[in-house]
Amino acid sequence: MRNRILSVLSAQWHRTPTTTETDGFQVKRPGDKNVRCTILLLLDYQPLQFKLDARLARLLGIHTQTRPIIIGALWQYIKTHKLQDAHEREYINCDKYLEQIFQCPRMKFAEIPQRLHQLLHPADPIVINHVISVEGPDTKKTACYDIDVEVDDPLKSQMNSFLLSTASQQEIQTLDNKIHETVETINQLKTNREFFLSFAKEPQQFIHKWLISQTRDLKTMTDVVGNPEEERRSDFYYQPWAQEAVCRYFYGKVNQRRAELEQALGIRNT
Numbered sequence: 001m002r003n004r005i006l007s008v009l010s011a012q013w014h015r016t017p018t019t020t021e022t023d024g025f026q027v028k029r030p031g032d033k034n035v036r037c038t039i040l041l042l043l044d045y046q047p048l049q050f051k052l053d054a055r056l057a058r059l060l061g062i063h064t065q066t067r068p069i070i071i072g073a074l075w076q077y078i079k080t081h082k083l084q085d086a087h088e089r090e091y092i093n094c095d096k097y098l099e100q101i102f103q104c105p106r107m108k109f110a111e112i113p114q115r116l117h118q119l120l121h122p123a124d125p126i127v128i129n130h131v132i133s134v135e136g137p138d139t140k141k142t143a144c145y146d147i148d149v150e151v152d153d154p155l156k157s158q159m160n161s162f163l164l165s166t167a168s169q170q171e172i173q174t175l176d177n178k179i180h181e182t183v184e185t186i187n188q189l190k191t192n193r194e195f196f197l198s199f200a201k202e203p204q205q206f207i208h209k210w211l212i213s214q215t216r217d218l219k220t221m222t223d224v225v226g227n228p229e230e231e232r233r234s235d236f237y238y239q240p241w242a243q244e245a246v247c248r249y250f251y252g253k254v255n256q257r258r259a260e261l262e263q264a265l266g267i268r269n270t
Contacts, residue, residue, distance in 0.1 A: 009029070011027045013025060015044055031134060032134055033134060034131055034132065034133050034134060034135070035131070035132045035134075036129070036130075036131050036132075037129075037130050037131075037132055038127065038128070038129055038130075039127070039128040039129075039130060040125040040126070040127060040128075041125055041126040041128070041147070042122075042123070042125045042126075043123065043126065043147075043149065045066075045123065045150075047066050047067075048066065048067070049064050049065055049066050049123050050064065050065070050066075050067065050070070050120035050121060050122070050123060051063065051064045051120070051121045051122065051123050051124055052064070052065075052070065052119065052120065052121075053101065053119040053120075053121070055097075055100065055101050056074075056101050056119050059077065059097055059098075059101070060073045060074060060077060061073075064123050064124070067113075067116070067120070070116065070120070071112060071113065071116065074112065074116075075109075078092055081095060083095060083098070084109075085106075090108050090109055090110065091106055091107070091108055091109070092106065092107055092108070092109055092112075093105070093106055094106060094107065101119065102115050126147055128145055130143060
């Protein structure tokens with residue numbers, strides 16, 4: 001009996017693909033008393049949106065969204081917490097929260113859409129509690145409610161045109177190249193700063209480590225094995241070839257400085 005009464009008192013309107021646009025509709029029932037009614041509005045989300053399981057919603061910070069955005073947020077969580085298996089990249093190692101939600105310690109990334117299916121529910125309806133009044137004509141008959149709905153961004157088409165523009169692509173490529181060069185310059189300056197800062201803090205230890213590094217690099221480049229035991233003794237550097245090498249080194253440095261000075265003077269004169 002109760003279900004029968006409820007079915008009589010309730011009214012439903014379903015939108016179908018063939019439904020034409022309308023400004024509204026009326027629901028009428030005979031009566032002589034004020035009636036409290038509950039109005040449930042189910043928004044027609046395009047694309048379809050889902051309400052997340054409470055545990056997953058708390059984890060991702062999302063209440064209701066489309067399936068692609070939910071999967072993207074879950075993947076971002078996986079990357080942030082480094083849950084992707086280091087050796088088998090197609091597997092996700094669940095932390096304690098994901099293990100509680102998905103009921104498994106490990107799963108393939110390709111399985112996520114299927115496992116998400118049971119955690120996604122229809123979006124909550126908008127609930128409006130209203131009193132239908134049958135009192136005098138002066139009684140307020142209209143009630144207004146604000147409902148947030150998603151609409152297409154009016155700038156979307158302009159953004160697509162901008163991205164597809166050849167001139168814009170060339171400008172973006174030029175700016176990308178400048179950014180790349182700037183980053184390279186910053187990295188080089190950072191390396192130089194660390195180099196000289198290390199030298200300023202511990203000059204003796206720095207030069208010692210630097211000479212060892214340069215010697216190692218030189219041997220690698222020239223394929224010379226050398227004799228580390230001999231080279232670690234001071235007598236090794238008192239041989240005749242060492243003095244000649246030092247003279248050649250300073251001679252080269254003097255010529256380099258002279259060329260730089262002549263070039264600088266030539267630029268100034270012009």
